Amino acid sequence: MAPPNNQKRLKGIQIFRPFVFGSTAKLFDPTENPKPPGTPEDHTHSWTVFVKGVDDTDITYWCRKVQFKLHDSIPNPLRTIENIQPGTAFQVHETGWGEFEITIKLYYIPESLEKPQSFYHHLRLHPYGVNDAEREAMRLAPTINAHCYEEQIFNEPYEQFYELLTSPIARGKGKNAGTKTMKGGMVSSTGERTALIPLASRPDQPFSRETEKLEIKRLREAKGKIEGMNIRAQEELKAKEEELAKLREESKRLLG
Structure with a gap:
């Protein structure tokens, strides 16, 4: 339809x-x-x-x-x-x-x-x-x-909906009349629609670019810890394999 x-x-x-x-x-x-x-x-x-x-x-x-x-x-x-x-x-x-x-x-x-x-x-x-x-x-x-x-x-939004999403809100007479507008999503304190999130967090508003940076830092630190654990596990595995190879050689010597 x-x-x-x-x-x-x-x-x-x-x-x-x-x-x-x-x-x-x-x-x-x-x-x-x-x-x-x-x-x-x-x-x-x-x-x-x-x-x-x-x-x-x-x-x-x-x-x-x-x-x-x-x-x-x-x-x-x-x-x-x-x-x-x-x-x-x-x-x-x-x-x-x-x-x-x-x-x-x-x-x-x-x-x-x-x-x-x-x-x-x-x-x-x-x-x-x-x-x-x-x-x-x-x-x-x-x-x-x-x-x-x-x-x-x-x-792939419909044309009319896209226009509503990206057009600045209507302005009437008053202190905000004639203020420069920008395309985006949310309505900011200046009356503009923008898809941007705030730069800094507040206690009741935890999501911001600051939060994003802290989360990226946390993920990188976690990645570093996991990589370190992986290296240690590989070293332990290599040592166990070398020990197993020595035991096999010793077993062959004793049985042979």
Whole structure:
């Protein structure tokens, strides 16, 4: 079936838009995080699952709504969030006591002519998967953050959708009128769409070029350690093989 207005896909074009998804959780505390009235007695945490732009930039010009499939034990487990303010998050707030997998489905704007895409997030209420020092720091932290950086890739997008992705946002009269704009993806603090991520991180915004450089450094250090372990293992194997060859020669001598 042909797309509306006989739109064509732009062959050989690939465009991406970064976003962040994940959850934050806080242990109930009478002083810092008291239970709301009516909260079940066995619920131990308040938590939020979300999809948003990197550095809280706008993604509503390509993402129309987000559907969250929660655990079946939660009332109204299928939550659809739409019509949010640009620059805010698609999010669901809840309380509970257990961890589970949440299905997240992104619905794109009608002009995209793309089908919804699903992915998964494990709701995390407790610190784990890190070393003892980091786990203790997380245990003492006011919130447990499980944030993931992702890039939505559009392969050979339709013409109209591509124009929406790459055109600067409309500007009216005011202090920003006439400001130079640039092509890209997110809406920055100056009102421009850009696919770039911030240069530096903040406590509540962990994804940046700085984070990327630190991760590359960590991976290189890990690669160096693995290469060192591999060299030592090869040396040990060579020594064992030489020892085995000597034992075989000695055995032949004694038996021969």
